[in-house]
Amino acid sequence: MAKLETIFECQECGSSHPRWQGQCTQCQAWNSLVEMTQEKLKKSSTFNPTKKSKATPLAQVEISEHHSIKTDISELDHVLGNGFVKGSVTLIGGEPGIGKSTLSLQLAIQLAKTGQKVLYITAEESETQILLRSKRLGTVPPSLLVLADTNMLNCLEQCNSLNADVVILDSIQTVSHPDLSATSGSVSQVKYCAAQLIAWTKSSNAISILIGHITKDGMIAGPKILEHMVDVILYVEGERNQRYRLLRSYKNRYFHTDEIGIFQMEECGLVPVDQASELFIEASSLKNPGTAVSAIIEGSRAFLVEVQALVVETGYGMAKRNFLGVNANRANLVIAGIEKILGKKLFSKDMFLNIIGGLKVDEPACDLAILMAIISSNEDLRFKRRVAFIGEIGLSGEIRSVPLIAKRLNECEKMGFEACFIPKTNAKNCPELKQLSVIPVSDLRDLMASVVKEFQSEHLVQT
Known part of the structure; x- marks a missing residue:
């Protein structure tokens, strides 16, 4: 006993x-x-598929022509680099109801259509529920198998007997191994079950995808070591009341990190979005006061974001500052620069900043857009043409250079913008542009003088 x-x-x-x-x-x-x-236990019931291995010279290691499998989901392949690498383990996390299970089932269907034998292990739903959801996503191929079980040992035996090419486990926090008496979701169960599945994946040269819950802090539930054990970590982000979803790469041993894929939630599942800038800017709102546009870099792509500001007289003793999607420290730095350098008194005014679409932007290149949105709202300024602002603001009011200026400007021109203010130090790296007028500025006073000249807004400057 x-x-x-x-x-x-x-x-x-x-x-x-x-x-x-x-x-x-x-x-x-x-x-x-x-x-x-x-x-x-005197005798462990652990499923151990590992084989004895021998050391091999690195130069003699053979690489298969089909060492990776594309998913035919454009945005997902963009985030992964070239699809899933054989022998890799991917962890997908996100808030409840954000679309993790929808994306994983959609992925299982796409991989099964390419001829891969896919085993979808569900520990949260029944086979009937999976079938009902899969019919909404498209035709179910015959090579897609489903297993509803919470016993990790049984799941591993099925993976081995079926010789599956791809295994999707939804989710790692809801399965348990009989070798441990701890309940499912505990630190020891999560770590042990993940280690067993990773060992099978490496020995079988298969592909495993784990779905993970997150904590209230936004981190993957379970031990921190779980993030070190897997090869790729993807997070599904977005607001529940918004239609778009961001798939962000936080770790990738086979491709560079910080890549993002953009999807739109439809009745048929998550649909890839090719032109991201169209989601986050509205042509009609650009004509209103308090709106400015900037170009940010996420991973290897550039897209435009719309910053909106509302500045009103406060009705209380202390002014309110509400920032949504904007780094509060950077926003306060910009406000301090407006008061100190430009002489605008904002201490007695309530201020609200928002990034349209629910995005969270922490890039310094958005500083100029934040500044112009605040001034535009405070002075009731309407821009006469489509103009963008790119640049970081220093503490002394200088406008500092930003990386990848050519990508940002090309995106502005592609979206039909007519002018763009950029740091003067970036001017030498500007590409040849046919329709976009580039206006280099060195500091905040230079910026305001150029705005007056371009848009006939003399009331902005008080000399």
């Missing part, structure tokens, strides 16, 4: 302690130890 022992496991890092204590000695987290009963 198996012996039982009581341990205290940290829910932050997964370390075990013989007795309870207030602080974990490994990760220094407070009140994170939970009492658990662990069985000491």
Whole structure:
């Protein structure tokens, strides 16, 4: 009979302690130890598919022609680089209801259509529920198999017996292994189940995709080591009341990180969006005061974002500052520059900033757009033509250079903008543009003088 022992496991890092204590000695987290009963088994039932390996000279390692598999989902292939690499493990995280299961089922259908044997393991839904959702996404190919089970050992045996090419597990927090007495979702179960599936994936040269829940802090639930064990980490982001979704790469051992893919939620699933700038700017709103446009870089692509500001007289003793999608520290820096250098008194005015579409932008190149949106709202300024603003603002009012200026300007021209203000130090790197007029500026005073000259807004400058 198996012996039982009581341990205290940290829910932050997964370390075990013989007795309870207030602080974990490994990760220094407070009140994170939970009492658990662990069985000491004489003979483990662990499924171990690993084979003995031998050292090989690196130069003699053979690479298969088909070492990666494309998904035929353009935005996903863009994020991954060249599809899924064989022998890789990918972790997809996101908030509940954001579209993780829809994307994974859509991915399973697409891979099965290419001739891959795909095993979709669901620990949260039944086979009937998966079938109903898959019919909404398209025709179900015969090579797509589904398994509804929460026992990780049974899942591994099915993966091995079916010799699956692709395994999708939804989700890693809801399965448990019989070797551990801990409940599913605990740190030890998540780490152990993931380690077993990763071992099978590497030995079988298959592709595994894990769906993960996230905590209230936006991190993958479970031990931090889980993020180090996998090869690729993708996050599905977006607002529930918005139709678009961002697929962001936070880790990729086979391609550069910080790539994003943009999808639009439709009845038939997540549809890739080719022209991202069209989602985040409205032609009609550009004619209103308090609106400015900037070009940001996400991964290897540039797209335009619309910054809106509303400046009103405060009705309270202290002015309010509400920022949505904008870094609060950078916004306060810009406001301080407007007051100190340009002489605009904003301390007695409520100020609201928003990035249209629910985006979260933390790039310094958006500083100029934030500044012009605030001034436009405060002075009731309407731009006479489509103009964009790109540049970082320093503490002394200088406008500093930004990287990849050519990509940003090309995107502005593609979207039909007529003028763009950029840092003077970036002017030498500008590409040849046919329709876009580039206006280099060196500091905030130079910017305001150019705005007056271009848009006939003399009331902005007080000399």
